[in-house]
Amino acid sequence: MREPFPVRPPLVGIIANPISARDIRRVIANANSLQLADRVNIVLRLLAALTAGGVDRVLMMPDREGLRVMLHRHLSRAQGPDAALAAVDYLDMPVTGSVDDTLRAAHMMREAGVAAIVVLGGDGTHRAVVRECGEVPIVGISTGTNNAFPEMREPTITGLATGLFASGRIPASHALASNKRLDVTIREPNGAVRRDIALVDAVISREQYIGARAVWKTDTLAAVYVSYASPQAIGLSAIAGLLEPVDRFEPGGLAIELGSPGHCAFELTAPIAPGLMRPVPIACWQRLEHAVPRRVQQHTGIVALDGERELAFGQHDEVFVTLYENAFLSIDVAACMRYAADAQLMRSGAGTRLPVPGFCTSTTTQT
Numbered sequence: 001m002r003e004p005f006p007v008r009p010p011l012v013g014i015i016a017n018p019i020s021a022r023d024i025r026r027v028i029a030n031a032n033s034l035q036l037a038d039r040v041n042i043v044l045r046l047l048a049a050l051t052a053g054g055v056d057r058v059l060m061m062p063d064r065e066g067l068r069v070m071l072h073r074h075l076s077r078a079q080g081p082d083a084a085l086a087a088v089d090y091l092d093m094p095v096t097g098s099v100d101d102t103l104r105a106a107h108m109m110r111e112a113g114v115a116a117i118v119v120l121g122g123d124g125t126h127r128a129v130v131r132e133c134g135e136v137p138i139v140g141i142s143t144g145t146n147n148a149f150p151e152m153r154e155p156t157i158t159g160l161a162t163g164l165f166a167s168g169r170i171p172a173s174h175a176l177a178s179n180k181r182l183d184v185t186i187r188e189p190n191g192a193v194r195r196d197i198a199l200v201d202a203v204i205s206r207e208q209y210i211g212a213r214a215v216w217k218t219d220t221l222a223a224v225y226v227s228y229a230s231p232q233a234i235g236l237s238a239i240a241g242l243l244e245p246v247d248r249f250e251p252g253g254l255a256i257e258l259g260s261p262g263h264c265a266f267e268l269t270a271p272i273a274p275g276l277m278r279p280v281p282i283a284c285w286q287r288l289e290h291a292v293p294r295r296v297q298q299h300t301g302i303v304a305l306d307g308e309r310e311l312a313f314g315q316h317d318e319v320f321v322t323l324y325e326n327a328f329l330s331i332d333v334a335a336c337m338r339y340a341a342d343a344q345l346m347r348s349g350a351g352t353r354l355p356v357p358g359f360c361t362s363t364t365t366q367t
Contacts, residue, residue, distance in 0.1 A: 010055040010167040012086075013109035013136075015102055015129055016043060017121035017143065018065035040070045042120060042141060046159040047085040053163015055086050059112055061105035062090045064097055099128050106132035115166035116331055118158065123149050123235065123306035127199050130181070130328050137165075137176050137329035148200040148233045149306070153333060161336035164345060174339045180227035180253065181327035184303055185293070186311060187318040198305040201226045201237040202321050205302040205309070215304045218270075218278045222298040224256040225288065225321045235307055238270040239280050253288035253323045257297070293320040 016039060050058065062068055068090065075088060091108050095101055102121075106129045109117055119129050120141045126149045129138055139162050140150025165175040182198040203215060204223040215221075215236065228248045229240035240246065240254045261267070264281035272278050288294060296319035303311040303319065313319050340346055 010057070010163070011112070011114050012050055012055050012058045012162060012166050013105070013112070013114040013117040014043065014046065014058050014060045014088075015105050015109075015117060015119050015121070015125070016061065016063070016067060017102065017119075017125040018063045018067045036066055036070060039067055039120065039143065040074065042143065042155045043067075043071055044074055044085070045155045046118060046141070047088070049156045049159025050163040050166075051084070051086045053160050053165075054167025054169060055163045057087045057089065059109055059114060060088050060090050061101060062093065062095050063101070064095045099124075102128040103132050110134050110136050116162050118162055119150070121150075122147050123200055124308050126150060127197065127306045130199060131197060133328070135329065137331050139331035139333065148230070148235050148237045151333070157337065158333050161333040161340075162331055164340055165331055165336060169345055170336050170339050170343075175331055175336050176329050177249065177332040177335070178326045179248070179328050179330055181324050182225055182227050182253070182305075183322045183324060184305065184311065185320045185322070186303075186313050187320075189316045194311060196303075196305055196310055198225075199227065200306050201229075201235070201240075201304075203236050203304040203307075204296055204298045204319075205304055206298065206300075207302050207309075208300065209302070209312070215307055215309060218272060218280045219260075221258050221280070222301060223258060223296060225253065225294070225323075226256075227253045227288075227323055229254060234271050234274055236272055236304070238272060239268060239282075240285075242268055242270055243282065243285060251290065251325060254285060255288050255294055255321070256285040257283045259283035288321075288323040290323060290325045293322045295320055 018039065075085060091105055093104050093108060102125060106117060110133050114136060117129060117133055117136055117138045118141065119126050119138055120143045126140050139158055141155050141158055142150040142152050164170045182202045184196050184202050186194040202225045203221060205215060205220045206222050207220050224236060224239050226237045226240040226246060228246045229237045231241040231245050233241045240256060243256065244254055246254050259281040261281055264283050266282055267279040268282050269277055269279050299315045301313060302309050
């Protein structure tokens with residue numbers, strides 16, 4: 001017997017970072033930047049699929065880069081492929097053009113009771129959403145520079161899976177996956193404590209100042225901590241992925257201590273940004289276990305979270321990195337689409353089946 005579907009309003013949040021994929025790594029690695037029109041097209045495809053999945057209203061983060069204006073032009077048409085899409089309501093919030101917009105939007109969407117939040121951005125954008133979304137599951141669409149967390153998938157499929165879940169046609173037990181997270185804690189001599197999170201990697205740099213947020217100079221790195229790492233990844237987690245892969249959903253993570261050229265076990269060449277291959281001196285590595293803090297050996301430096309410099313620490317500070325399993329929820333798009341096929345969710349109507357010469361005319365009835 002199929003388990004009952006939960007009853008909830010088909011409301012979905014969309015957080016589209018209008019400036020993702022514009023950091024310095026795009027310049028030094030000859031990678032393309034995603035233009036505003038491309039982002040609008042992604043949102044339109046997403047809306048079409050959400051509507052087909054049963055969602056008739058979405059909440060969206062406002063911006064001042066022009067995405068809202070361009071999207072309105074499409075949605076105001078009374079005919080064509082952009083007609084009859086889910087209604088878009090914008091959150092009533094100030095727009096600063098900074099990560100604070102994402103943090104505030106995720107919090108407001110959680111308070112509004114959205115069934116899920118669709119995130120357009122890179123690892124940093126997804127990390128900001130996870131900081132504020134609470135128990136609301138997220139699903140990622142890759143539009144950033146380094147995209148280890150959001151899977152590379154056509155937005156139409158992501159939107160359809162999200163719509164079917166949000167409208168209650170796919171139960172949470174089949175639709176949702178639990179994810180790992182890295183918690184970084186800095187304890188200062190005066191007793192003050194600073195905390196932040198990373199979804200994929202926390203990297204310790206020997207640099208003393210944050211400066212440009214993106215990290216791409218491997219000769220400044222002291223250690224790399226990952227919650228998971230694929231050998232197909234782009235970004236700093238690729239170092240771990242090519243050293244000792246850790247699956248997204250398997251227990252544990254990996255901690256890597258880096259050396260310097262001539263003072264290491266070996267050098268590993270890794271794609272730390274699109275088109276940017278760099279040698280990394282590996283000293284040693286060890287598995288991370290759930291809820292076991294690991295103290296950072298570097299005495300002064302910068303902590304980069306999911307590829308962006310965030311926290312500076314001094315010689316009297318204590319820095320710890322802790323891996324947590326079952327830390328937040330995401331929509332498993334592949335599992336959703338398998339369920340949709342098995343449960344025949346996309347079939348509609350009934351009529352007379354006409355026999356076609358040379359083809360089987362029997363039908364299979366699901367019980």
